Amino acid sequence: MNGQVSDVTSAVSDDVTSRDDVSDELMSVIRSLTSSRRYVPQWYVYDTRGSEMCEELIQKSETYNVWQHEYSILQAHADEIAGKVSPPAVLVDLGSGGSSKTRLVIEAMRKRRENFTFVPVDMAKEYIESCGRQLETDYPELTVEPFGGLYMDGLRHVSAREEPKLLLFLGSSFNNISVHEQGRFLREIRAQLRAPDRFVIGLDMNTDREAVCQAYGKQWTPIWRDNLIDRFNKDFGGTMDAEKFEYQVDFVENPADGDTPSYVVGYLRSAARQRVHFETLGLDIDFEDGEKIYFYEGPNTSCKFNPRQIRCLAERSGFTVDALWTNDEENYGVRLFGTDRFYSYRSLRFLKR
Ligand SMILES: C[S@@+](CC[C@H](N)C(=O)[O-])C[C@H]1O[C@@H](n2cnc3c(N)ncnc32)[C@H](O)[C@@H]1O
Structure with missing residues (x-):
């Protein structure tokens, strides 16, 4: 994918009201997931297990250097x-x-x-x-x-x-x-x-497009898909099935003489039309076939x-x-x-x- 940055401002859902038994941080996660541009705040990927897996991957990977x-x-x-x-x-x-x-x-x-x-x-x-x-x-x-x-x-x-x-x-x-x-x-x-x-x-x-796509490729699936979905399910009593989402990345190349850097865009893509239930919140979320959950707040997962x-x-x-x-x-x-x-x-x- 080529192009300039798109000015995405995520309209955070007002339908999800705060609850006394769920922390403000976790409420912000569910609001991100239910916003018009669904996303996951960056920090949410890193619970203890996510952090440990990440540390192991970044030290051992042959392509993420x-x-x-x-x-x-x-x-x-x-x-x-x-x-x-x-x-x-x-x-x-x-x-x-x-x-x-x-x-x-x-x-x-x-x-x-x-x-x-x-x-x-x-x-x-x-x-x-x-x-x-x-x-x-x-x-x-x-x-x-x-x-x-x-x-x-x-x-x-x-x-x-x-x-x-x-x-x-x-x-x-x-x-x-x-x-x-x-x-x-x-x-x-x-x-x-x-x-x-x-x-x-x-x-x-x-x-380098090839190097970047390899670095951010499939090796991250256990962290950015499996562990993340596990965390959603634990934190919110969810029924999300990791196998029904695909981890994917694009690379957006911007002109080197412009102010906007090139960047990686990472997301989970719903492999089918599906409904996920979050018991803790009494909330259902419907995903269209191909609908994306972006990593992080902005258009970029990682700038270059x-x-x-x-x-x-x-x-x-x-x-x-x-x-x-x-x-x-x-x-x-x-x-x-x-x-x-x-x-x-x-x-x-x-x-x-
Ligand atoms: C890419 S890792 C870097 C870890 C370490 N500094 C390194 O160089 O290997 C990003 C770290 O920032 C933390 N993090 C992400 N967003 C954060 C935020 N908004 N506030 C505090 N910590 C955050 C994550 O939990 C994670 O441990």
Whole structure:
């Protein structure tokens, strides 16, 4: 599929009313599923089981190479990154998951004999708490303070602390933010940071159609279809049958000299006309034959930026671009954003996307 970004705004269903026995987060999931453009919020894919399966796949896959590329870049540059903030610092890992690559930064900061606190932030609360306990066992002098919640809530939670912050956003997680929201998202992050803080972000830049389609292909079915449907059924007493949905991906190529990156679109496609019942909510959802449930809020499951696109986005959001480290193939990058220019929150709101 080729083309520009389509301006999809999902009309969230008003038919589903809140219930006292279902959390706000879970209600937001069911509203997404019943909106006119059905989708799953990104974090919902990652319960503990989904997170464990994901960690295993990204480390072992021969075609999805994000983990390996980012690991090798961090191996080469973790010391330099650790040296960018003055001690005592707070290391914050947005969407930390298993923190398997973050260990390289933790080790680099320990080598400097610095005191620091590690704050992993992730919606997969139980998973990061268990990973946090393992980190404290492996690094006995490390204090880990997991925050189970949304990215921005976690960042707001730590932003009042006096210590300089080294904020990580790894695993190409920024690429999964909706293309319509990326500017606002970066401006919100910028507004929470001060001059001594630094922001390190990992970005996939691979636009090779064949490689991308292989990377996001069938190997993800057990996570993005089977485990996800299992979670729906457990959380809402559902009757969804994984075999009646197909996991599929498209790749949307946008011009390299434009502002919109190319991106992967992932979805589950209903293999037949069917009705699913969610007992907990007393709710039936009808799916047409071929109807899609998209992954994530925006049109993109994962963007593939080029260096110019990300530089423009960062600068318009009030960051300075201080470093870019890439792998040998130059299709994966880790960027260091600085906060040296002063912006008031008010002026940041008016910087253009
Ligand atoms: C692509 S994984 C990256 C994991 C890890 N940082 C890595 O590099 O391997 C994205 C992680 O972000 C978490 N996540 C997704 N959306 C989130 C949100 N809105 N707020 C908090 N966590 C979120 C998921 O639970 C998942 O662990």
